[in-house]
Amino acid sequence: MVKITDVARHAGVSPSTVSYVVSGKRPISEETRRRVEESIRLLGYRPHAGARALASSRSNVLALMVPLRAGIDVPVVMQFAVSVVTTARRYGHDVLLLTQEEGEVGLRRVVDTALVDALIVMDVQLNDPRLPLLRGLDRPSVMIGFPASSEGLTCIDLDFMAAGEACVEHLARLGHRVVALVGSPPEVYVRGTAFAQRMVQGFTAAADRGRLTSAVHPCEASPAAARAVAEQLLREQPALTGVVVHNEAILEPLIDAFEGLGLRVPGDLSVTAICPDELAESLRVPVTSIALPAAEVGARAVELLMKKLDGKAVSEATLLAPRMTERGSTARRAVA
Amino acid sequence: MVKITDVARHAGVSPSTVSYVVSGKRPISEETRRRVEESIRLLGYRPHAGARALASSRSNVLALMVPLRAGIDVPVVMQFAVSVVTTARRYGHDVLLLTQEEGEVGLRRVVDTALVDALIVMDVQLNDPRLPLLRGLDRPSVMIGFPASSEGLTCIDLDFMAAGEACVEHLARLGHRVVALVGSPPEVYVRGTAFAQRMVQGFTAAADRGRLTSAVHPCEASPAAARAVAEQLLREQPALTGVVVHNEAILEPLIDAFEGLGLRVPGDLSVTAICPDELAESLRVPVTSIALPAAEVGARAVELLMKKLDGKAVSEATLLAPRMTERGSTARRAVA
DNA sequence: GATTTATGTCGAAGCGCTTCGACAAGGTAT
DNA sequence: ATACCTTGTCGAAGCGCTTCGACATAAATC
Numbered sequence A, B: 001m002v003k004i005t006d007v008a009r010h011a012g013v014s015p016s017t018v019s020y021v022v023s024g025k026r027p028i029s030e031e032t033r034r035r036v037e038e039s040i041r042l043l044g045y046r047p048h049a050g051a052r053a054l055a056s057s058r059s060n061v062l063a064l065m066v067p068l069r070a071g072i073d074v075p076v077v078m079q080f081a082v083s084v085v086t087t088a089r090r091y092g093h094d095v096l097l098l099t100q101e102e103g104e105v106g107l108r109r110v111v112d113t114a115l116v117d118a119l120i121v122m123d124v125q126l127n128d129p130r131l132p133l134l135r136g137l138d139r140p141s142v143m144i145g146f147p148a149s150s151e152g153l154t155c156i157d158l159d160f161m162a163a164g165e166a167c168v169e170h171l172a173r174l175g176h177r178v179v180a181l182v183g184s185p186p187e188v189y190v191r192g193t194a195f196a197q198r199m200v201q202g203f204t205a206a207a208d209r210g211r212l213t214s215a216v217h218p219c220e221a222s223p224a225a226a227r228a229v230a231e232q233l234l235r236e237q238p239a240l241t242g243v244v245v246h247n248e249a250i251l252e253p254l255i256d257a258f259e260g261l262g263l264r265v266p267g268d269l270s271v272t273a274i275c276p277d278e279l280a281e282s283l284r285v286p287v288t289s290i291a292l293p294a295a296e297v298g299a300r301a302v303e304l305l306m307k308k309l310d311g312k313a314v315s316e317a318t319l320l321a322p323r324m325t326e327r328g329s330t331a332r333r334a335v336a
Numbered sequence C: 001g002a003t004t005t006a007t008g009t010c011g012a013a014g015c016g017c018t019t020c021g022a023c024a025a026g027g028t029a030t
Numbered sequence D: 001a002t003a004c005c006t007t008g009t010c011g012a013a014g015c016g017c018t019t020c021g022a023c024a025t026a027a028a029t030c
Helices: A004-011 A015-023 A030-043 A049-056 A074-090 A100-112 A131-136 A160-173 A186-190 A194-209 A223-236 A248-260 A277-282 A294-309 B004-011 B015-023 B030-043 B049-056 B074-090 B100-112 B131-136 B160-173 B186-190 B194-209 B223-236 B248-260 B277-282 B294-309
Strands: A061-066 A094-099 A118-121 A141-144 A155-158 A178-182 A213-217 A242-245 A270-275 A288-291 A317-320 B061-066 B094-099 B118-121 B141-144 B155-158 B178-182 B213-217 B242-245 B270-275 B288-291 B317-320
Touching: A004 A015, A004 A030, A015 A030, A049 B049, A061 A074, A061 A100, A074 A094, A074 A294, A074 B074, A074 B094, A094 A100, A094 B074, A100 A118, A100 A131, A118 A294, A141 A294, A155 A160, A155 A194, A155 A294, A160 A178, A160 A194, A160 A242, A160 A270, A160 A288, A178 A194, A178 A223, A186 A194, A194 A213, A213 A223, A223 A248, A242 A248, A248 A270, A248 A277, A270 A277, A277 A288, A294 A317, B004 B015, B004 B030, B015 B030, B061 B074, B061 B100, B074 B094, B074 B294, B094 B100, B100 B118, B100 B131, B118 B294, B141 B294, B155 B160, B155 B194, B155 B294, B160 B178, B160 B194, B160 B242, B160 B270, B160 B288, B178 B194, B178 B223, B186 B194, B194 B213, B213 B223, B223 B248, B242 B248, B248 B270, B248 B277, B270 B277, B277 B288, B294 B317
Parallel strands: A061 A094, A061 A118, A118 A141, A141 A155, A155 A317, A178 A213, A178 A242, A242 A270, A270 A288, B061 B094, B061 B118, B118 B141, B141 B155, B155 B317, B178 B213, B178 B242, B242 B270, B270 B288
Antiparallel strands: A094 B094
16 A cells, blocks of 8 residues: 655655645645655555544535335435435545445444534425434535425425425416315325425415415325325315326326326316326326425535535525426416 | 443443454453453444544445436336445445446555445446456455356356346246247347346347347337337237336336237236236236345345455355246137 | 845644554463 | 453554644844
8 A cells, every 4th residue: 555655755845745736725835745645646545534634524425314204205215315326426536335324323423423514314304303313413415305494404496385285376377266185195294394394385385375276185105096096086076187196106196097087187187296297208198297306415415514514504495496498288278 | 422441440440441342352250251252232332433444444335336327117126225335334334326427547546545345336237347356356246247258257146148048938838839038138248248248148048049030129218118018019910919128217117008009908918027026016007027135145245245355255146046927918829 | 225025945843643663561371 | 270262441553634833944024
């Protein structure tokens, strides 16, 4: 292994000078810098991560805690993760993967052992058990999602309330008067998962404001459940003409189910969703949707952390405005 | 931060004794051990990861490189990852997440900087560019999947060749004489991804051996592509009665397409697949399938690495025997 | 021309841990 | 009794890096 003293000797300078060339924390003459860099290249020098972490109390590693629970869409999680890793690398950081299962204990551990400089946690619940820990930590963290109170924390997410409103308003503008939200699996609401609840809030508020008749139905992530919900909806709300879907996994089965029941989309029924654009585009009936900007959220989360690591202040809440793309699944209500 | 000297002072021993209590690398009297452990608990001592890595040249971190390419089923990747993390934790290790994008450079980096002790790479191709690097490294690695030659490497995977054979043999036993394999997207084969090719080999070999008529069709991961393949199959092989699907994403759409074309499963057409059990079970027609034992492969991969880190020899190739579960999608061929 | 300020480099200390050799005390074999 | 392990503990060295203060030199200020 080639170490900093080897480089120093080769370049005819002291180890500290090499260190300063690498870190840029002190001015170095153009000439010395070039010599040192040349030596580094020639010898293939790579600073030892552990030594560096010990001396600088910075590991240049972030922890990312990913959910693996029922009702969480796996591809979306993966998009986050990849985006976090990619962005972190751009800032010279690596990413340690933690599972939700490890919980607060896991977070504590990686912080206490100085394995990581900062934390990103996903799948935040309204009263997440990790909140007190994160608040009390001396290390920066960012939550992807919003708890009941974000005071003293840094949170980022799509503005699900605005998204719910936007869906309803879009349908209302098209003349629809009876709408329904088909949501995530029940356990997601039971756990008090913030984004799902906020979506419901936005949906309901906008419907009330527009004097629409509305209903909310959680739905398991199986085609069978989708069919059951479709049938139930038509039974309970025969005048239904607008549906908002907030459940990636059943979007396609649900549309199939409606069509199986004799409803044309968008002829008889307008459907809009919150889901990744790729999904919305790939369906047989491309769906008017609000994008789930997983990659952007992941990247922004890392950027927030980097700012905090630099000692800069960041705002507690970052809500990404929903962006709706109209595709073929929504249309003006046919007047009977 | 409480450090080892604090614990030592509190317990009335030397730092090295504390270290030996923690690591168990030297015998310690029952009494001293108890006192030290008590002090550790009381003070909440956590060894500094960087210091430990520096002194012991062991970081207790594994690198996991995950694929994010077209045609790779994301949920399966996630299952691997979670299983790797969980198992690694049981051995006191953490997991650093690398994306395929980082390639050889990324692997080199984490090894050279001593960030990780060992590597796990997924989505191995027959002539994977990372092979020479992994062979030359002084650090252990395990590949999930098989390259063209596994010499000097450690590989583990489902035995896809046996899986392909098992599917055909199952169909043959049920009296089917004309079979087709609907495979992964074309690019997967173009890249020379080992598991996909081995599956084809097994399928073809078994079909030839049994004198069945057979055909292989790659298929994009979209419902539309599934429909197209279904139509093409019936056009080209009107006598077709057995289908093997090796493409998680289109399993359901493909069955839908066949039924849409008037074929009953399993009445007119027997379908079998290689996919996670949960997927096979959750479909409208539960599918006879060979499980993709992602969790087991991930766990075994970590165990292999741990053995290698302990200096023990492990076999180069570990092939997990396919395990078929019969569900409702295959039946004896109706004799016309 | 004296004094301050900025620039560039060095040496030494120290980050918190592991590990090696030394050694004392007790046990076992001869 | 001698020699020899074994068990249990300690002290010191050192892992490879960063950082701080010191110092020398050059540039800027009045």
